[in-house]
Amino acid sequence: MEKRTVFAGYSLPALLLVPQLLITIVFFYMPAGQAMWQSFQIEDAFGTTTIFVGFENYRELFKKPEYYKAMGTTLVFSTAVAFLSLSISLLLATMANKQIRGATAYKTLLIWPYAVAPAIAGVLWLFMFQPSMGMVSKALKSAGVDWNPTLNGNHAMLLVIMAATWKQISYNFLFFLAGLQSIPHSLIEASAIDGARPMRRFWTIIFPLLSPTTFFLIVVNITYVFFDTFGIIDAMTGGGPAKATETLVYKVFADGRLGGDLGGSAAQSVILMIMVIAMTAFQFKYIERKVSY
Amino acid sequence: MAEVTLSNIRKVYPGGVEAVKAINFAIPDGGFCVLVGPSGCGKSTLLRMLAGLETITEGECRIGGRVVNDVEPADRDIAMVFQNYALYPHMSVYNNMAYGLRNRKTPEDEIARRVAAAAKILAIEPLLERKPKALSGGQRQRVAMGRAIVRQPQVFLFDEPLSNLDAKLRVHMRVEIKKLHNTLKVTSVYVTHDQVEAMTLADMIVVMSAGKVEQIGTPADVYSRPESVFVATFIGSPAMNLVKGVVSAPGMVQLADTMVACSTGSVATGTAVLVGIRPDEVVLGAAGTHRTAVNFVEELGPSRLYHSTFGGEDFVIQAPPKSADPKAESLAFDIPHHAVHLFDAASGRRIG
Amino acid sequence: MVEKRTFLSAILPHVVLILGVIVVFFPVYVAFVASTWDAATIANGQMGLRPGPHMLENYHRTLFVGTASSTREPVGNMMLNSLIMALMIAVGKIIISIFSAFAIVYYRFPFRMAAFWIIFVTLMLPVEVRIYPTYKIVSDLNMLDTYWGLTVPLIASATGTLLFRQFFMTIPDELLEASKIDAAGPFRFFKDTVLPLSMTTIAALFVIQFIYGWNQYLWPLLITTKDSMQTIVIGIKKMIVTQDALTEWQLAMTTAVLALLPPVIVVVAMQKLFVKGLVETEK
Numbered sequence: 042m043e044k045r046t047v048f049a050g051y052s053l054p055a056l057l058l059v060p061q062l063l064i065t066i067v068f069f070y071m072p073a074g075q076a077m078w079q080s081f082q083i084e085d086a087f088g089t090t091t092i093f094v095g096f097e098n099y100r101e102l103f104k105k106p107e108y109y110k111a112m113g114t115t116l117v118f119s120t121a122v123a124f125l126s127l128s129i130s131l132l133l134a135t136m137a138n139k140q141i142r143g144a145t146a147y148k149t150l151l152i153w154p155y156a157v158a159p160a161i162a163g164v165l166w167l168f169m170f171q172p173s174m175g176m177v178s179k180a181l182k183s184a185g186v187d188w189n190p191t192l193n194g195n196h197a198m199l200l201v202i203m204a205a206t207w208k209q210i211s212y213n214f215l216f217f218l219a220g221l222q223s224i225p226h227s228l229i230e231a232s233a234i235d236g237a238r239p240m241r242r243f244w245t246i247i248f249p250l251l252s253p254t255t256f257f258l259i260v261v262n263i264t265y266v267f268f269d270t271f272g273i274i275d276a277m278t279g280g281g282p283a284k285a286t287e288t289l290v291y292k293v294f295a296d297g298r299l300g301g302d303l304g305g306s307a308a309q310s311v312i313l314m315i316m317v318i319a320m321t322a323f324q325f326k327y328i329e330r331k332v333s334y
Numbered sequence: 335m336a337e338v339t340l341s342n343i344r345k346v347y348p349g350g351v352e353a354v355k356a357i358n359f360a361i362p363d364g365g366f367c368v369l370v371g372p373s374g375c376g377k378s379t380l381l382r383m384l385a386g387l388e389t390i391t392e393g394e395c396r397i398g399g400r401v402v403n404d405v406e407p408a409d410r411d412i413a414m415v416f417q418n419y420a421l422y423p424h425m426s427v428y429n430n431m432a433y434g435l436r437n438r439k440t441p442e443d444e445i446a447r448r449v450a451a452a453a454k455i456l457a458i459e460p461l462l463e464r465k466p467k468a469l470s471g472g473q474r475q476r477v478a479m480g481r482a483i484v485r486q487p488q489v490f491l492f493d494e495p496l497s498n499l500d501a502k503l504r505v506h507m508r509v510e511i512k513k514l515h516n517t518l519k520v521t522s523v524y525v526t527h528d529q530v531e532a533m534t535l536a537d538m539i540v541v542m543s544a545g546k547v548e549q550i551g552t553p554a555d556v557y558s559r560p561e562s563v564f565v566a567t568f569i570g571s572p573a574m575n576l577v578k579g580v581v582s583a584p585g586m587v588q589l590a591d592t593m594v595a596c597s598t599g600s601v602a603t604g605t606a607v608l609v610g611i612r613p614d615e616v617v618l619g620a621a622g623t624h625r626t627a628v629n630f631v632e633e634l635g636p637s638r639l640y641h642s643t644f645g646g647e648d649f650v651i652q653a654p655p656k657s658a659d660p661k662a663e664s665l666a667f668d669i670p671h672h673a674v675h676l677f678d679a680a681s682g683r684r685i686g
Numbered sequence: 687m688v689e690k691r692t693f694l695s696a697i698l699p700h701v702v703l704i705l706g707v708i709v710v711f712f713p714v715y716v717a718f719v720a721s722t723w724d725a726a727t728i729a730n731g732q733m734g735l736r737p738g739p740h741m742l743e744n745y746h747r748t749l750f751v752g753t754a755s756s757t758r759e760p761v762g763n764m765m766l767n768s769l770i771m772a773l774m775i776a777v778g779k780i781i782i783s784i785f786s787a788f789a790i791v792y793y794r795f796p797f798r799m800a801a802f803w804i805i806f807v808t809l810m811l812p813v814e815v816r817i818y819p820t821y822k823i824v825s826d827l828n829m830l831d832t833y834w835g836l837t838v839p840l841i842a843s844a845t846g847t848l849l850f851r852q853f854f855m856t857i858p859d860e861l862l863e864a865s866k867i868d869a870a871g872p873f874r875f876f877k878d879t880v881l882p883l884s885m886t887t888i889a890a891l892f893v894i895q896f897i898y899g900w901n902q903y904l905w906p907l908l909i910t911t912k913d914s915m916q917t918i919v920i921g922i923k924k925m926i927v928t929q930d931a932l933t934e935w936q937l938a939m940t941t942a943v944l945a946l947l948p949p950v951i952v953v954v955a956m957q958k959l960f961v962k963g964l965v966e967t968e969k
Contacts, residue, residue, distance in 0.1 A: 042790060042791060044855075044859055044862070045387075045859040046387050046859055046862050046863050046866070047792050047793055047794050047862075048792055048793055048871075048872045048875075050793070050795075050872075051791075051793075051795045051796070053793070053872060054789035054790075054792075054793035054795050054798075055789075055795065056858075057786060057788060057789035058786050058789045058790075058801055059784040059786070060782045060785065060786075061783065061785070061786040061805060061842050062783075062786075062801060062804060062846065064782070064803070064838060064839070064842035065804060065805055065808055065842045066804070067823065067843060068820055068823065068824075068838070068839035069808045069811050069816070069842065070712060070804075071819070071823060072816040072819035072820040072822075072823060073816050074821070075813055075816075075819035075822070076815070076816050076818070079819070129706070130769070132702060132706075133702065133703060133706045134705050136698070136699035136702045136706075137699070138705060139699045139964075140698050141696075141700065143700075144699055145900055147703045147706075147707065148710075149954060149957060150707045150710070151703075151706060151707060152953065152957070152961075153710075153950045153953050153954055154710055155897070155953060155964070156897050156901075156946070156949035156950045156952065156953040157714075157901075157946045157949070157950065158901035158902075158903060158919045158945065158946070158949075159718045159901070159903065159919075160901075160903045160919050160922070161901075161919060161922065161942050161945050161946050164714075164717075164922055164923070164926060164938065164942050165713035165714060165716070165717050165942060166713055167861055167926070168713075168716065168717060168720065168935060168938070168939060168942075169713060169716055171935075173727060173729075173731070174729055174730065174731035174733075174935075176716060176731075176733065179731055197716075207709070207710070207713065210706075210710065211710070212964070213704075215961060215964060215965075216965070217964060222862075226771075239695075256876050268812045268815075271814055271903065271904050272903035272904065272919070275903070275904075275907075275923065276903075276922075276923045276926070278724070290814050290815070292816075292954040293815070293817065294817060294904070297817070297818045298818075300933040303818060306818060307818070307819075310815045310816060310817070310818075313814075314810070314811065314815045314816070317810050317811070317815065318810045319814065321810045344868070371726070385863070385867065387863050387866065406866070406871075407866040407867045408866060408867060408868070408869035409869075412867065413867065414863070414864070414867050416860040416863070416864060417860075418858060418860055419860075420858060420860030420861050420863065420864040421864075422861065422864070422878075422879055423883065424879075424882040424883060433868050433870075433878070434867065434868030434869060437868055437869040437870050437874060438869050481864075481868075
């Protein structure tokens with residue numbers, strides 16, 4: 042898609058592009074390039090000398106059980122959050138899409154958590170589940186559950202999953218609702234005439250027609266869990282206990298800062314970049330997102 | 335006001351497509367020229383080159399004697415009415431009309447005077463404070479014309495200005511445009527694919543096809559003496575009948591199964607020709623020399639179309655309702671000499 | 687309506703939605719309740735679900751005085767920092783991306799596509815994956831602990847440019863042509879036509895980017911070392927001492943409420959623009 046008519050000249054468009062290109066190159070490409078370069082180097086303990094080591098950092102990385110553990114954690118975390126938040130929001134959107142009173146009010150009441158910072162969402166849930174005086178923890182204790190996310194890795198994982206899911210419901214709800222509203226009503230009527238009961242109608246007509254939205258949301262949710270949940274994890278568990286909630290992104294941060302292993306951290310960054318690029322490419326290829334260039 | 339002259343104008347797109355091929359013609363001062371042709375014939379491209387919205391690959395375009403090839407659209411002293419009107423959606427009608435004048439530093443009182451005058455001519459005075467969104471199609475069309483009028487340009491350019499209107503409004507606005515031209519007498523170039531618009535508006539029609547000019551002339555010329563098969567079939571509705579034949583003797587053309595007498599002029603005997611006959615120029619009569627079976631009839635009201643076969647080809651006869659029985663199974667008719675157009679079968683050009 | 691209205695089918699959606707709303711509101715309500723009690727009540731686990739009597743005191747202390755143990759910085763100041771950061775990111779992003787999109791859509795120049803792709807690829811480079819090298823560059827530029835360091839690296843991204851490009855493509859070509867005939871050059875066309883027509887898109891992008899800016903976490907965490915530069919989202923994290931009873935929960939929860947209020951108000955007040963922005967930036 043191109044404009045039929047344009048303005049002539051090179052200097053004005055160049056001038057208009059300079060700010061964005063400059064910032065992009067300085068703060069995106071240079072760091073990305075540097076991460077790549079660093080991933081092939083080892084720095085000594087004092088940061089005085091660096092040696093080029095080729096793929097050594099990557100080899101080291103894939104030898105470490107922690108890395109696989111972080112991968113597993115990320116997988117569990119993202120699958121759980123994507124599945125939970127998608128199911129809950131699909132249920133809510135389906136209900137809100139029925140022609141009921143107050144549908145717009147429900148919508149308003151459900152979408153605002155999008156605006157809550159992940160770290161703040163983490164703090165809210167942390168408070169409710171704080172082992173000694175949290176409201177929910179007390180209830181759990183009286184029910185006989187020895188709840189302690191600061192010691193029990195599974196509890197900690199559960200907690201970050203809940204917070205991350207809570208925050209993501211609004212986003213998925215909005216897209217599901219839009220998707221549902223774009224399904225022509227005549228199709229629903231046709232299937233009703235064809236004798237499909239409401240449940241059957243949902244699974245045979247609505248759900249398949251919604252699949253582009255669902256598919257899009259799955260990819261978006263995975264990206265969300267990968268990157269945006271950093272704040273949740275850092276505020277709630279700091280990756281602990283015993284690295285039980287350390288995701289791949291969190292590990293890049295932790296290894297580079299606390300461990301000072303810049304080469305290893307850079308290698309992880311590069312792997313993550315490749316993963317993001319793969320996911321974005323996937324998204325473009327299969328979700329009919331048309332950037333017509 | 336000015337004369338518009340196009341000399342050897344060509345347009346070749348970067349991909350190598352030649353949209354306009356060496357076009358030459360001149361529009362006299364105050365003339366109303368209609369560029370007509372099927373879509374993709376290059377008429378819009380030609381107009382846009384005149385406006386300065388497309389570069390001219392080759393040739394020379396003059397407005398009022400001045401070569402404008404490299405002149406910006408703003409400096410060509412032209413105004414344009416677009417097919418979708420291109421009104422600025424966020425500006426009131428008044429501001430839409432005033433915008434071009436303001437950009438040219440026209441004093442506000444002068445702008446107000448001109449907008450008021452144009453609004454009066456177009457009867458849109460009550461709409462001046464409205465936004466385009468709040469206007470009907472016909473009103474938007476008027477505003478688009480008002481925007482052109484206030485500029486008092488040397489040339490008006492119209493790019494299919496009526497094609498977004500419904501049929502009834504289109505006829506109405508066509509008349510308005512004609513009246514406007516009679517009042518303002520500004521040189522106008524008008525692009526359309528609608529041959530009725532072309533016939534009714536123009537004092538000069540340029541029929542185009544595949545980037546080339548097929549014929550230039552007055553509406554009457556183009557209708558009564560089409561220079562090519564293309565023009566013959568494009569102008570006039572229902573379209574001219576065309577029947578294959580061979581000149582068998584001076585004054586006589588042999589068709590597949592019959593003969594037609596006509597003036598063959600200097601056309602050599604044995605030349606393969608296409609015989610063109612307008613449906614309404616066929617004369618019905620019981621004593622007619624030709625007879626044909628009627629396949630089916632279309633009733634139009636003021637006239638009737640008899641679909642038949644003649645000389646082995648589909649053949650339409652248009653006749654007043656009273657001239658024959660609507661249920662007639664066959665008709666007898668004559669073809670007057672002057673009603674026969676001969677075209678060279680190979681080149682499609684008019685001969686004889 | 688296709689469905690027969692039975693009592694169950696009429697009531698079920700409301701039940702499900704009300705449950706959903708409760709789940710969504712509950713954590714925030716608990717935080718609000720906590721922000722109205724004193725430390726002792728909370729620490730003893732006696733808080734309950736009813737607001738307490740210490741609301742004014744807690745909010746006053748949080749906003750203007752600061753917590754005792756972890757940070758001395760009053761939260762009012764942090765909110766100001768957050769506001770400045772969110773506004774700079776939102777406004778900066780709008781400005782540079784509307785300019786770059788205008789250049790890409792309304793001009794033909796060499797390397798135009800290259801420029802587009804350079805911008806486009808940044809979609810795939812979230813700050814989290816290039817965090818230390820970016821930090822290093824900002825520190826080399828002496829931008830640590832400055833508003834510029836906090837915002838400029840987050841200003842450039844493909845989202846805005848793509849959104850504006852997409853919108854500009856929907857502006858009919860004829861408007862530019864009419865403008866050219868009306869003697870408007872690029873500046874006038876931008877100011878008189880493109881900008882007024884883009885207002886909704888700008889507003890939608892502003893809402894999304896304001897939230898994005900306000901909620902930044904990792905970047906300010908690294909870039910700000912001085913207490914006076916802290917944003918509220920970072921500030922709250924520093925108030926929570928995980929392993930310790932030292933956390934002043936009533937103040938932490940007050941801060942949480944204060945931190946989530948501005949972006950939530952923006953979303954609720956400008957819901958239409960928010961939805962438009964969200965749907966279109968993702969498309």
